Amino acid sequence: MRGIVAGLVLLPGPAAAAVVEGASLGLGWGLPFAGLLLSIALMPLLAGRLWHHHYGKIAALWVLALALPFAMAFGPGPMIGLFRHVLVQDYLPFIALLLALYTTGGGVLLRGRLVGTPAANTALLAAGTAIASLMGTTGAAMLLIRPLLRANAFRRRKTHSFVFFIFLVANIGGGLTPLGDPPLYLGFLKGVGFFWTASHLFAEVLFCALLLLAAYWALDSWAWARERPVPPEAPPGRLGVEGKVNLALIGGIVALVLLQGLWQPGEVALLGERIGLERLLAMAGFLGITALSLALTPRALREANSFAWGAMAEVAKLFAAIFLCMAPVLEILKAGPAGAAAGLVALTSDAAEAPVPWVYFWLTGGLSSFLDNAPTYLVFFNLAGGNAVHLMGEGALVLAAISCGAVFMGANSYIGNAPNFMVKAIAEESGVRMPSFFGYCAWAAAVLLPLFLLVTFVFFR
Numbered sequence: 443m444r445g446i447v448a449g450l451v452l453l454p455g456p457a458a459a460a461v462v463e464g465a466s467l468g469l470g471w472g473l474p475f476a477g478l479l480l481s482i483a484l485m486p487l488l489a490g491r492l493w494h495h496h497y498g499k500i501a502a503l504w505v506l507a508l509a510l511p512f513a514m515a516f517g518p519g520p521m522i523g524l525f526r527h528v529l530v531q532d533y534l535p536f537i538a539l540l541l542a543l544y545t546t547g548g549g550v551l552l553r554g555r556l557v558g559t560p561a562a563n564t565a566l567l568a569a570g571t572a573i574a575s576l577m578g579t580t581g582a583a584m585l586l587i588r589p590l591l592r593a594n595a596f597r598r599r600k601t602h603s604f605v606f607f608i609f610l611v612a613n614i615g616g617g618l619t620p621l622g623d624p625p626l627y628l629g630f631l632k633g634v635g636f637f638w639t640a641s642h643l644f645a646e647v648l649f650c651a652l653l654l655l656a657a658y659w660a661l662d663s664w665a666w667a668r669e670r671p672v673p674p675e676a677p678p679g680r681l682g683v684e685g686k687v688n689l690a691l692i693g694g695i696v697a698l699v700l701l702q703g704l705w706q707p708g709e710v711a712l713l714g715e716r717i718g719l720e721r722l723l724a725m726a727g728f729l730g731i732t733a734l735s736l737a738l739t740p741r742a743l744r745e746a747n748s749f750a751w752g753a754m755a756e757v758a759k760l761f762a763a764i765f766l767c768m769a770p771v772l773e774i775l776k777a778g779p780a781g782a783a784a785g786l787v788a789l790t791s792d793a794a795e796a797p798v799p800w801v802y803f804w805l806t807g808g809l810s811s812f813l814d815n816a817p818t819y820l821v822f823f824n825l826a827g828g829n830a831v832h833l834m835g836e837g838a839l840v841l842a843a844i845s846c847g848a849v850f851m852g853a854n855s856y857i858g859n860a861p862n863f864m865v866k867a868i869a870e871e872s873g874v875r876m877p878s879f880f881g882y883c884a885w886a887a888a889v890l891l892p893l894f895l896l897v898t899f900v901f902f903r
Contacts (some may be wrong), residue, residue, distance in 0.1 A: 462512075464770075464777030471770035472550040475746040478767050479812065480859065482760065483879035497756065501763035508767055511844070524769055530715040532817070533765045534625075535725055540580060542695050542728040542735075542861055547584025548749040549688035549739035552681060557673045558594035560662040563603055564655055566590050567610050570630050571651050571697040574615030575622035575640075577696055583612045583861040585692070588747050603877060605885050606658040612861035613853035617846065620703065621696055624861070625810075625819030625848035630703050630822065633830030634841070642842050646857035646901055650850060653893060662746045686740050691731050696732075698724045710769045753867035757860065764857060768813050775809070777809055777823045790825060797826055803843035805853030807894065811858045820847035843902050850894065854886045855875045862886060 481500055485493040495498065513521040556562060566586060574582040592602040605871045616622030620630035626639050683689070702720045709716045773782045779788070789801050806822045820887060822844045826833060831840040852859035856866055856879055866876050877885060 459695040462524065462773070463773070464773035465780040467770050467774050467777075467782065467878055469513070469774070469782045471774070473845050474504045475764075475767040477507065478504040478763055479857070487878055489872055495520070498594050498759040505743070505763050505766050506769070512770075524773075524805070525716055525766055526713055528765050528769045529762075530717055530868050532814075533762055535721055536860070538725040539695070539699070540757065540864070541754065542731045543578065543584050543692070544754050544864065545578045545732045545735045546691045546695065548744060549685045549691075549735050550585055550589070550748055551684040551743050551747050552589040552592075553684055555717060556589060556681060557594040558597055558600070558603070560588070560659055560666050562593060563590070563662055565658045566593070566654055567603075567607060567658060568651075570607065570611030571615035571655075574611055575618035577692055577858065578621055578699070579616035579623055579862070580861045581692055581695065582615065583607070583865055586611060587865055588749075590744060590749070591869065591874070595872075597665075597669065597671050598838055599669050600874065602658070602665065602872060603660055604865060604876060605882065606654065606661075606889075608862050608865050608882075609853045609886075609890065610654055610658075612865055613859055617643050617849040621699060623852070624843060625847045626818035627699065627703070628816050628820050629823060629841075629845065631831070632820075632828070634834060636703075638666075640738055640832055641844060642838060646767070646842070646846050646850075646897060649900065650897065653896075654889070657889065661814060683712055685739055687741050688735055692736050694720050694731055697730065698727045701832050710902040738830060748872055752871055753864055757864050760863070761857075761860065765814065771813060772817050772821065775818075776824075778825055789823060790822075797837070797840045799839045799843040800898050802826065802840055803847040803898060803902050804894075805847070807847030807854070808842045810848045811852050812856035815859055816851040819844060822847075839902065846897065846901075850897070851890075853890060855883055855889040 444588075478501060481493075481504065485497075509521055509525070512524070533678075558846050566589065570582045570586045573585075576582075577585070586605065587604075590603060594603055617626070620627040620634075620636060620639065622639075624633075629639075630636060648734045682709075702718070702724050705720050707719050709718075709721060712722060755780065776782050776784075778784070783789075786805060790797060792798055796801065802822055808817060809821075810818045823833070826837060826840050826844065853862065869876050878884070
């Protein structure tokens with residue numbers, strides 16, 4: 443069996459090794475990840491009923507398609523070690539934070555007459571973009587997705603509103619602080635100054651946000667004129683917020699995220715993995731905040747908000763499989779020039795060995811479109827030298843390119859950033875017909891790729 447695996451270009455290493463180095467992995471180990479992505483993209487179109495009832499089992503089969511050959515090639519110990527590392531270091535902190543934001547965001551209800559006119563929708567998207575760097579793209583998306591759904595419930599042409607919501611609120615708006623998006627938070631943990639992103643990425647974020655908001659307003663105005671919708675009758679009233687305790691709890695989530703970068707008391711063991719005590723306490727805090735939100739928010743308020751657990755369950759299952767299946771791909775990238783992706787790595791420098799900012803922007807962004815953008819950021823941060831002091835100074839343009847690529851291009855697919863998929867799932871739960879996986883990628887190609895080409899020529903050439 444080992445010979446068959448080697449024949450598939452999987453390049454097995456020593457079975458007794460405790461750790462499998464990325465340099466020993468061939469590109470064939472990315473096949474289960476590619477299969478999982480194709481399942482997410484195609485099965486809702488080709489076998490929708492099967493997918494919606496059994497997506498968790500299908501995702502688990504792709505994990506097995508990686509785990510069994512990996513165990514046969516390298517031994518059960520390294521396979522278990524790789525999966526345990528991914529679950530403890532990446533997935534559990536990710537899903538605990540997402541659960542807290544999903545629960546608290548679903549406990550905030552915007553009351554009053556909010557009609558989804560082009561002006562009102564554009565204002566909502568602008569507000570979400572503005573607050574995304576303060577409370578994170580996930581927090582801002584979970585806070586405002588339901589008001590946007592209610593405001594546009596009477597409209598027939600509304601899919602574009604949620605696509606642009608993903609572009610702006612769930613991604614580009616998070617580019618100004620380490621609180622905004624996980625890649626920037628990892629940079630903060632590696633020594634990048636808290637305010638460096640705001641001072642060095644402000645022009646890029648503002649440039650993208652203004653152009654996208656202008657494009658959205660024009661598109662929504664056209665859709666409104668074509669549709670000529672009749673807003674429903676509703677009693678006049680000022681806008682107001684209910685469930686304000688959840689806003690305080692969201693503030694607590696933001697504080698816990700920031701605390702992990704400022705307080706690092708040491709490591710403890712969790713399931714055989716060494717993990718920072720601050721990260722473990724933060725996870726416990728996120729779970730505690732989730733419980734408080736459920737206890738303090740009236741059931742009637744959540745019902746009025748159309749809150750349900752289906753979207754959270756879908757994201758939790760699919761992203762568990764995504765994190766596990768993409769682990770070998772990230773290890774290959776981490777191997778740099780010694781790995782199977784050496785050709786890509788070589789593109790980051792010119793003939794004089796000087797880094798090429800626009801290449802860093804597109805490589806970081808292109809991989810962040812389909813891999814988790816946080817570890818992808820870290821891979822290219824380390825390829826650029828990994829020295830935060832140097833990168834904030836002489837290498838500032840390269841660091842800006844890496845940061846913008848990871849944050850901006852996470853919007854290129856539903857799986858590029860966690861809130862993308864969650865917005866899709868919540869919108870579909872509410873009856874909105876969202877684009878398919880490839881349909882959304884087509885939207886991104888038509889709207890975002892020209893924008894990112896402009897960003898390249900204006901900022902990174």
